[in-house]
Amino acid sequence: MRETFYITTPIYYVNDVPHIGHAYTTIACDALARWHRMKGKKVYFLTGTDEHGEKVQKSAARKGMTPRELADQVVTNFQGLTPALSISNTAFIRTTEPRHYASVQELFRKSLGNGDIYLGEYEGWYCVPDEAYWTELQLEGGNCPTCGRAVEKRKEPSYFFRLSKYQDRLLSFYRENPRFIRPESRRNEVVAFVEGGLNDLSVSRTSLTWGIPVPEAPGHVIYVWYDALTNYLTGLGYPSKTEDLATFWPADLHMVGKDILRFHAVYWPAFLMSAGVAPPRGVFAHGWWTVEGQKMSKSLGNVVDPYEMVRKYGADAFRYFLLREVSFGLDGDFSEKELVRRANSELADKLGNLLNRTLGMLGKYFASVVPAPEAEEPADAVLSRCGRETAAAVDAAMEEVAFHKALSAVIEFVTKANEYVQSTEPWTLAKDPSKRERLGTVLYNALEAARIASLLMSPVTPAAAQRMWETLAPGAGTVEGALLGKNGAWGGLQAGITLPKACIVFPKIET
Numbered sequence: 319m320r321e322t323f324y325i326t327t328p329i330y331y332v333n334d335v336p337h338i339g340h341a342y343t344t345i346a347c348d349a350l351a352r353w354h355r356m357k358g359k360k361v362y363f364l365t366g367t368d369e370h371g372e373k374v375q376k377s378a379a380r381k382g383m384t385p386r387e388l389a390d391q392v393v394t395n396f397q398g399l400t401p402a403l404s405i406s407n408t409a410f411i412r413t414t415e416p417r418h419y420a421s422v423q424e425l426f427r428k429s430l431g432n433g434d435i436y437l438g439e440y441e442g443w444y445c446v447p448d449e450a451y452w453t454e455l456q457l458e459g460g461n462c463p464t465c466g467r468a469v470e471k472r473k474e475p476s477y478f479f480r481l482s483k484y485q486d487r488l489l490s491f492y493r494e495n496p497r498f499i500r501p502e503s504r505r506n507e508v509v510a511f512v513e514g515g516l517n518d519l520s521v522s523r524t525s526l527t528w529g530i531p532v533p534e535a536p537g538h539v540i541y542v543w544y545d546a547l548t549n550y551l552t553g554l555g556y557p558s559k560t561e562d563l564a565t566f567w568p569a570d571l572h573m574v575g576k577d578i579l580r581f582h583a584v585y586w587p588a589f590l591m592s593a594g595v596a597p598p599r600g601v602f603a604h605g606w607w608t609v610e611g612q613k614m615s616k617s618l619g620n621v622v623d624p625y626e627m628v629r630k631y632g633a634d635a636f637r638y639f640l641l642r643e644v645s646f647g648l649d650g651d652f653s654e655k656e657l658v659r660r661a662n663s664e665l666a667d668k669l670g671n672l673l674n675r676t677l678g679m680l681g682k683y684f685a686s687v688v689p690a691p692e693a694e695e696p697a698d699a700v701l702s703r704c705g706r707e708t709a710a711a712v713d714a715a716m717e718e719v720a721f722h723k724a725l726s727a728v729i730e731f732v733t734k735a736n737e738y739v740q741s742t743e744p745w746t747l748a749k750d751p752s753k754r755e756r757l758g759t760v761l762y763n764a765l766e767a768a769r770i771a772s773l774l775m776s777p778v779t780p781a782a783a784q785r786m787w788e789t790l791a792p793g794a795g796t797v798e799g800a801l802l803g804k805n806g807a808w809g810g811l812q813a814g815i816t817l818p819k820a821c822i823v824f825p826k827i828e829t
């Protein structure tokens with residue numbers, strides 16, 4: 319097993335307003351980062367913002383600011399997202415940082431030096447008022463897709479990356495690394511695209527000024543994707559030979575929305591191969607969200623604001639819903655009603671109830687002191703086996719980035735633990751003094767199931783898991799610092815300690 323794990327979100331375009339899509343990618347990465355930390359790995363988790371380009375330049379001009387001033391102002395929209403959503407990122411990168419300029423220019427120089435980047439001429443349909451190029455396919459009725467005005471054919475000198483040269487190397491890379499692109503269906507799309515032939519890629523513009531200059535080529539600015547993708551190296555200190563770079567590169571996983579998979583699975587490995595840097599180990603493309611059955615759009619006014627969701631329901635419920643609702647990789651539909659229903663019926667009623675009712679009985683029958691488990695009966699063995707199997711199932715699901723499977727396994731386990739309490743009837747055992755040992759064993763097992771569940775839930779609902787953890791494992795540190803190997807074995811609950819009489823794991827959401 320690899321002892322390190324490097325995971326990244328895409329960098330978010332700073333001129334956008336954060337919405338459910340940004341939150342989704344970041345939360346998914348956070349859950350994986352937390353899981354791998356629990357497995358004892360050294361984790362590096364990078365997120366950040368893409369701050370160059372036309373739109374920032376224009377918005378800034380409209381506001382009478384420099385692009386950098388505007389970026390400094392709006393970056394907080396994204397930086398604030400990480401504490402709001404309980405994100406445990408290691409670092410936050412901005413493409414306007416000087417270290418990123420050095421990194422992009424160094425990578426560019428490498429490919430320029432070996433002839434993979436050459437000076438040519440870019441030709442496209444140009445909208446003069448928008449100062450933007452469009453491809454034939456992007457035009458709408460032959461006009462600019464943004465403003466609807468007429469476009470003209472224009473040429474400008476541009477540096478090109480010799481992508482065509484990498485077709486075979488990319489195809490054999492995909493063959494040798496069958497898990498590089500996930501899910502499988504997306505992998506097939508990418509392979510078909512590359513098999514169809516690759517055109518060289520324009521990687522600079524003279525019509526743009528807000529960006530990283532091409533080294534020793536005044537007037538040329540490095541174009542969007544070349545700049546943006548390189549952040550994954552910059553984050554670790556490239557081109558300096560830092561310890562982070564040696565420890566964490568190649569990245570284990572670039573998490574992306576399906577719309578930007580091609581850039582990550584085709585262009586990025588080719589840029590790296592050309593520069594003599596190892597390509598990443600994996601790219602996972604997730605699906606999109608509709609909102610209450612409709613496409614999310616500004617004009618419909620149904621854009622989901624993650625800050626508002628957290629204010630209304632808390633980060634745990636929002637995180638839980640996003641990762642529980644759909645098979646990760648497929649599209650899903652966001653519905654507040656469904657979010658509330660799932661949070662209440664699964665987090666409050668099942669998970670919360672298991673712990674809270676057992677603590678109540680522990681208080682009543684044992685003055686809140688955890689009894690030691692005695693002779694094991696078949697029902698106990700079934701429950702502890704289920705706990706072990708659930709931990710293994712969650713691990714397998716997290717390895718295949720199937721959050722929905724991991725979460726449904728935990729909820730199923732919690733359901734079984736509640737059924738265990740129901741069928742062993744501690745309230746009946748309590749009436750018969752000769753059954754006192756049996757009563758103690760049953761309560762111990764129910765609490766132990768809750769303790770295991772708190773560990774397994776912690777990557778997705780860190781706050782609720784922490785409340786359970788500090789209740790059941792007082793003095794054992796935070797659940798974030800817990801290790802599956804050390805803390806995850808059945809029987810880890812300490813007998814003889816005194817627990818509180820109640821614990822509100824997850825307050826019910828009122829509607």
Ligand SMILES: [Zn+2]
Nearest residue numbers: 445448462465
């Ligand atoms: Zn236009």
